[in-house]
Amino acid sequence: MSIAALKEALPAYAKDTKLNLGSVTTTSSLTDQQLWGAMLACALAARSGRVIAEVSEEAARNLSEEAFTAAKAAASIMAMNNVYYRATHLIGDETYGTLPAKLRMTVIGNPGVDKADFELWCLAVSAINGCGRCLESHEQVLRGSGLPREQIQEALRVAAVVAATAATLEAEAALVAV
Template sequence: MSLDALRDRLPSYAKDLSLNLSSLASETLLTDQQKWGAFVASAHAVGTGPVIAEVEAAAREAGLTDAAFEAAKAAAAIMGMNNVYYRALHLLKNEEYRTLPARLRMNVLANPGVDKVDFELWSLAVSAINGCGMCLDAHEHELKSRGVPNTAIQAALRIGAVVNAVSRVIASESALVAA
């Protein structure tokens, strides 16, 4: 599995991340599409090249379809915009901004090209990485309304957290080498 190559790149101080990456690759609370889509969306949300490459290779090896790849990357893209916008609305003291229409295109939310639950899980993982409480609440609410158990929601959050941490370690170690 390509995640082994990624794990091998992690320094000894990140052993917990390596172990978490391995256990999440074997996660059974999510379908394979949900799990690998969460990995792909999270890797694209952070944007560390070597992590994206290894995660995508692992996801392809696991059988993630082209449609799911496209949707996972779309989740990272749309949440990259929405998380900034809605986090700003939440942080602004002037509540008037919350009453204004967003006037941002978000068509992919209505038709993501995969099961809506899968897309919502991926959007939740990316929203956790990007730190948007409003979006986290909205996606969690949507998932709960569709009968998704807390343990599955937590699994997507765990994937986002670990991929984020692994990406940051790989990026910081690469920066040291380049310096």
């Protein structure tokens, strides 16, 4: 099992990350599609080859082909949107927020899976990428679609644990290479 491989690879000092990785993948209140789509999108956003390989293997067993593709699309579109919207916010001139983005993002309107699931994955990726504007926007859409705060929080937990796993394993790989 690939999550087991990630847990095994984590060093002793990352015991909390290891325990949390087990917890988010076995006790989640999210549906399998929501959970594994978030895991895959977050692995891609965290940019760790090892985490991407291990999570994608397990996600492929738990997602339809359409959901697998949609999770990848969520990571891709948010890689662009998070940079743009975070930058327009951080500049501090509200005029930028009124200008049309002129960025193609049709996948958000037609992701090929339940819109709420896609929005949840976009929210999780936005947490990893640190875009407050996107977090606010996706949270509002999710709350408007009836998703409870507890499930939104669960996606944020997934993002945090996947990001910590990726950071730890990448750091360990760099330390070994020194």
